[in-house]
Amino acid sequence: MLGIRMKSCRHKAVRLTLLCVWVLAMAIGIRIILRYSYTPGTAARPHAEWPRQSVIKPLAGRLTLVLFIHPKCPCSRASLGELERIITAARDHVQAAVIFYVPADSNEDWAHTDLWKAATKIPDVRLTADPDGNIARQFGARTSGQTLLYDLHGKLAFSGGITAARGHSGDNDGRDSIVALLLGKTPIRHITPVFGCALYAYTVETVDER
Numbered sequence: 442m443l444g445i446r447m448k449s450c451r452h453k454a455v456r457l458t459l460l461c462v463w464v465l466a467m468a469i470g471i472r473i474i475l476r477y478s479y480t481p482g483t484a485a486r487p488h489a490e491w492p493r494q495s496v497i498k499p500l501a502g503r504l505t506l507v508l509f510i511h512p513k514c515p516c517s518r519a520s521l522g523e524l525e526r527i528i529t530a531a532r533d534h535v536q537a538a539v540i541f542y543v544p545a546d547s548n549e550d551w552a553h554t555d556l557w558k559a560a561t562k563i564p565d566v567r568l569t570a571d572p573d574g575n576i577a578r579q580f581g582a583r584t585s586g587q588t589l590l591y592d593l594h595g596k597l598a599f600s601g602g603i604t605a606a607r608g609h610s611g612d613n614d615g616r617d618s619i620v621a622l623l624l625g626k627t628p629i630r631h632i633t634p635v636f637g638c639a640l641y642a643y644t645v646e647t648v649d650e651r
Contacts, residue, residue, distance in 0.1 A: 481602070481634035482584030491595035492579045497569060500536040504592055504623055508539045508603075509577050511585035512554040514638035516607040520586040521556060523603040523616045525563045531623035535590075538567045542585070542640050545573035574641035586637035590619055598622050601633030609636070 491499055499505040508524055510517045521539070528537060539560045541552040549570040560568055571577055580589060590599035599622060603615040618628035 480607075480636075482586070482637050482639060484632075484635060485583060485587050485589065485600055486581035487589055487597055487600050488581065489597050491591050491597075495576060495579050497538050497540070497567070497576065499591060499595060502593070503536045504534060504590060504598070506535050506537040506619065507580060507589045507591075508537065509571075509580070509582040509585065509587045509640055510539055510541050510556060510560070511638050511640050512541050512543075512552040512556050514556075514585040516604075516637045517556055517585045518559065519604045519608050519610045520588070520602070520637065521559050521563070522610050523613070524560075524566070524588075527603070527616055527619055527623070528563055528565065530620045532565065534623040536567075537563075537565065538569060539563075540569050540571045540576050540582075542574050542577060543570050543572050544641075577640050583640055584635040584637045585640055587635050587640070588615065588619070590622060592622075599628065599631055601630070602635035602637070603633075604636050607636040 491505070497507070506524075506527070508520065510520065524537065524539070528535070541557060541560075543549060543552050552570050557568065560566060569576065577583070577587075582589070584602075586602050586604065588599070588601060588603050589597065592598045599615075599619055601615050601618075603613060603619065605611060605613040613633070614629045615633040618630050618633065621628040
């Protein structure tokens with residue numbers, strides 16, 4: 442009888458140990474996921490004015506929003522969703538361009554992912570393929586989801602992301618600040634963190650001077 446009780450106690454101890462290990466592993470996993478989700482990518486280094494040599498041009502009479510996307514970054518679907526909300530809120534005050542990175546050794550079809558298809562459904566948005574990230578470099582963009590807003594005079598009014606975390610849709614300071622600027626109101630912030638994948642393999646030297 443004593444032996445049976447001791448064996449039962451050992452089994453309970455093993456089960457308790459396994460449960461503790463499982464709980465610890467879950468806690469570590471959740472912490473890693475949260476840390477990844479809320480760790481921003483590298484911020485842009487834009488100059489204060491629209492780059493003169495850029496192949497995309499602002500439209501007179503409207504503010505211009507430029508969103509940079511890596512077509513295979515899953516986090517950026519949320520950025521496109523937030524862009525659509527911005528356009529819905531202030532469509533008559535903004536022209537928007539979505540710039541899709543394409544590696545130097547690929548053609549434009551490489552960018553035609555589900556993200557490209559999603560962007561085509563947003564009203565009045567221009568889509569542009571960006572071979573080797575040349576346009577992104579001109580604007581100093583480094584992370585997918587980077588959003589820049591320029592005023593009527595080509596001055597930088599906002600730089601940052603329009604999601605609160607990687608792949609997270611919902612209220613965020615970036616979207617609210619851009620909508621406020623488009624409607625002539627005071628924004629919450631002029632700079633926000635960007636949550637997304639790296640646009641390209643960059644170094645300090647790859648950001649063109651303007």
